[in-house]
Amino acid sequence: MVENEMLASQFERNRDHLRAVAYRMLGSASEADDAIQETWLRLTRSDASSIENLGAWLTTVIARVCLDMLRARTSRREDPLDSELPEKPTKSVAPPNPEQEAMLADSVGVALLVVLDQLSPAERLAFVLHDMFDMSFEEIATVVGRTPIAARQLASRARRRVQGKRPSQTHITSQRRVVDAFLAAMREGNFEGLIAVLDPDVVVRLDEFAGRPQGPREVRGATNWAKGAIGFSRMAPFMQPALVDGNIGVVLVQNGKLSRVLQLTIAGEKIVAAEIIADPARLNTLNITVLEN
Numbered sequence: 044m045v046e047n048e049m050l051a052s053q054f055e056r057n058r059d060h061l062r063a064v065a066y067r068m069l070g071s072a073s074e075a076d077d078a079i080q081e082t083w084l085r086l087t088r089s090d091a092s093s094i095e096n097l098g099a100w101l102t103t104v105i106a107r108v109c110l111d112m113l114r115a116r117t118s119r120r121e122d123p124l125d126s127e128l129p130e131k132p133t134k135s136v137a138p139p140n141p142e143q144e145a146m147l148a149d150s151v152g153v154a155l156l157v158v159l160d161q162l163s164p165a166e167r168l169a170f171v172l173h174d175m176f177d178m179s180f181e182e183i184a185t186v187v188g189r190t191p192i193a194a195r196q197l198a199s200r201a202r203r204r205v206q207g208k209r210p211s212q213t214h215i216t217s218q219r220r221v222v223d224a225f226l227a228a229m230r231e232g233n234f235e236g237l238i239a240v241l242d243p244d245v246v247v248r249l250d251e252f253a254g255r256p257q258g259p260r261e262v263r264g265a266t267n268w269a270k271g272a273i274g275f276s277r278m279a280p281f282m283q284p285a286l287v288d289g290n291i292g293v294v295l296v297q298n299g300k301l302s303r304v305l306q307l308t309i310a311g312e313k314i315v316a317a318e319i320i321a322d323p324a325r326l327n328t329l330n331i332t333v334l335e336n
Contacts, residue, residue: 050091054083057098061105067171068109070156070299078108106172106186113164156299157333158205169194170201218291218309222284225314226293230279234269241265242313252321253303286332294333301326
């Protein structure tokens with residue numbers, strides 16, 4: 044019993060680090076907690092007395108768990124589902140709420156989450172572990188089942204993709220100001236603020252994945268769209284302005300994955316049209332550059 048308590052105490056001292064690794068790997072607070080839970084279970088099933096460096100061992104294990112989860116997610120081609128967490132053998136932790144998820148997303152950066160989501164599981168793991176947590180390529184190689192040279196190549200390829208998609212800081216125009224005002228009104232749940240940036244006759248089109256089943260695929264009028272948009276204000280922390288195929292728009296990231304894209308048409312400092320895209324196949328074809336706040 045005493046040994047179990049000591050092991051749990053040591054595990055808790057590493058929990059924040061494990062959560063940081065898992066969130067950057069998975070982009071989902073609830074999936075990160077699931078990965079932590081699985082890591083704890085694997086620790087309890089192992090011969091803990093033979094582990095020389097517990098922190099390094101836990102990092103390696105949670106990296107393997109996350110890699111398996113990413114591969115499973117890729118094979119399903121679907122967003123991760125937040126589920127109720129099983130009871131933990133250590134202290135009880137409530138399922139993450141939108142505020143917690145927003146804080147984690149803000150700590151990493153929505154722009155980086157969008158880019159990370161475009162990487163393969165192995166590239167994401169190599170980049171996160173080496174560039175963010177200074178893990179050696181020899182250690183990374185044991186996780187991905189490659190040679191250290193191959194692990195270095197994975198991280199290098201991911202780094203080029205990340206740096207190549209860094210947000211542009213030069214696209215500061217009147218359109219960007221309109222989008223910023225739109226997002227500010229969303230975050231505040233400000234109905235009048237939304238009306239102020241929408242053309243009275245704005246037309247919004249939704250693809251079949253963006254709307255409710257059997258729901259309308261087109262919304263007309265500033266008042267109608269503003270009423271619907273207010274209902275999504277809780278998602279505003281996960282929205283950020285972006286260039287979508289070279290045009291101004293907004294991206295929504297949920298659980299670390301690109302969930303929706305709003306392609307906007309702006310004229311006279313008003314949003315006159317919008318297309319909401321949630322079809323995964325279409326999202327994968329878009330050229331997106333997230334603009335930092």
